[in-house]
Amino acid sequence: MNYGTIATWRMAHDGIVAAMEQLKSGASAGDALETTVKSVEDYPYYKSVGFGGLPNAKGILEMDAAFMDGDTFQIGAVAGIVDIKNPISVARKLSHEKFNSFLIGDGATQYAIEHGFEEKEMLTDRAKKIWQNRLDDMKKHNLSPYDGHDTVGVVTLDTHGSMTAGTSSSGLFMKRPGRVGDSPLSGSGFYVDSEVGGAAATGLGEDLMKGILSYEIVRKMKEGLSPQEACDQTVYSFHDTLTKRYGKAGAFSLVAMNNTGEWGVATNVEFTFSVGNDKEESAIFIANMGENHTTVIEPITQEWLDAYEKRIKAPIE
Ligand code: GLY
Numbered sequence: 001m002n003y004g005t006i007a008t009w010r011m012a013h014d015g016i017v018a019a020m021e022q023l024k025s026g027a028s029a030g031d032a033l034e035t036t037v038k039s040v041e042d043y044p045y046y047k048s049v050g051f052g053g054l055p056n057a058k059g060i061l062e063m064d065a066a067f068m069d070g071d072t073f074q075i076g077a078v079a080g081i082v083d084i085k086n087p088i089s090v091a092r093k094l095s096h097e098k099f100n101s102f103l104i105g106d107g108a109t110q111y112a113i114e115h116g117f118e119e120k121e122m123l124t125d126r127a128k129k130i131w132q133n134r135l136d137d138m139k140k141h142n143l144s145p146y147d148g149h150d151t152v153g154v155v156t157l158d159t160h161g162s163m164t165a166g167t168s169s170s171g172l173f174m175k176r177p178g179r180v181g182d183s184p185l186s187g188s189g190f191y192v193d194s195e196v197g198g199a200a201a202t203g204l205g206e207d208l209m210k211g212i213l214s215y216e217i218v219r220k221m222k223e224g225l226s227p228q229e230a231c232d233q234t235v236y237s238f239h240d241t242l243t244k245r246y247g248k249a250g251a252f253s254l255v256a257m258n259n260t261g262e263w264g265v266a267t268n269v270e271f272t273f274s275v276g277n278d279k280e281e282s283a284i285f286i287a288n289m290g291e292n293h294t295t296v297i298e299p300i301t302q303e304w305l306d307a308y309e310k311r312i313k314a315p316i317e
Contacts, residue, residue, distance in 0.1 A: 181205020
């Protein structure tokens with residue numbers, strides 16, 4: 001039987017490796033996806049998801065997450081949830097609710113507490129220091145406050161033919177309190193149909209929302225395009241259209257997998273991702289926009305990985 005999973009950014013790789021082991025033993029796409037996302041949410045050195053994520057302009061870490069079941073189209077999502085260890089698990093639980101399946105702010109946090117999800121102070125000292133440094137720099141140099149929006153977005157196919165998609169993000173660094181990006185929005189941050197495939201996004205939420213790119217990729221796969229063709233045609237034509245009509249396109253990157261485990265990605269910035277399926281062991285790749293609406297995909301180098309490790313763990317003065 002086919003199985004596989006794909007996720008945005010190098011940070012998802014350990015979770016993808018663990019999820020692949022689960023999928024090989026027959027685990028559900030929902031459980032495997034939750035494994036991947038939780039491993040990113042739990043790791044303190046990833047600055048854009050879960051524990052260790054960077055806070056908003058007021059120094060509060062507000063997190064967004066979503067979960068979608070491609071068999072039933074059930075969706076659960078949270079936005080602006082605070083001090084809950086694993087927003088993805090709350091989103092998954094919400095996907096079973098007939099009503100009230102997308103909760104924001106205090107309502108999302110209260111739901112999580114009432115349903116026994118683990119509470120945790122999610123803002124680390126390291127993240128607080130980065131936030132304080134950025135405030136000081138902004139005062140001194142008149143810098144743009146916004147930086148970093150590396151959402152973890154995952155698509156998973158299990159041996160039973162079921163598919164899921166999910167996202168988790170602390171959103172834009174220094175965002176206004178209450179700002180929500182694409183990650184919890186169906187069609188923009190994620191979409192999945194087990195009879196076709198799924199897609200998930202990372203990048204500037206304000207621009208991703210303008211194109212509903214995850215849904216568009218799934219729609220194109222339904223028309224018969226491979227995941228790579230669907231990603232290339234969707235992402236680069238939208239990049240061009242947005243540049244022409246809005247003047248610029250923010251950074252965005254999409255991953256996709258179809259219901260036989262074939263995968264594709266497209267991106268308008270340098271972008272890493274992790275993927276595995278029943279034919280290929282999980283591995284990290286680096287992608288860049290190529291010529292004529294194509295994507296150049298290469299295996300990651302050890303040199304790149306070493307530099308990344310050093311960068312994310314560098315001491316903060
Ligand atoms: N893509 C995450 C965000 O913009 O919040």
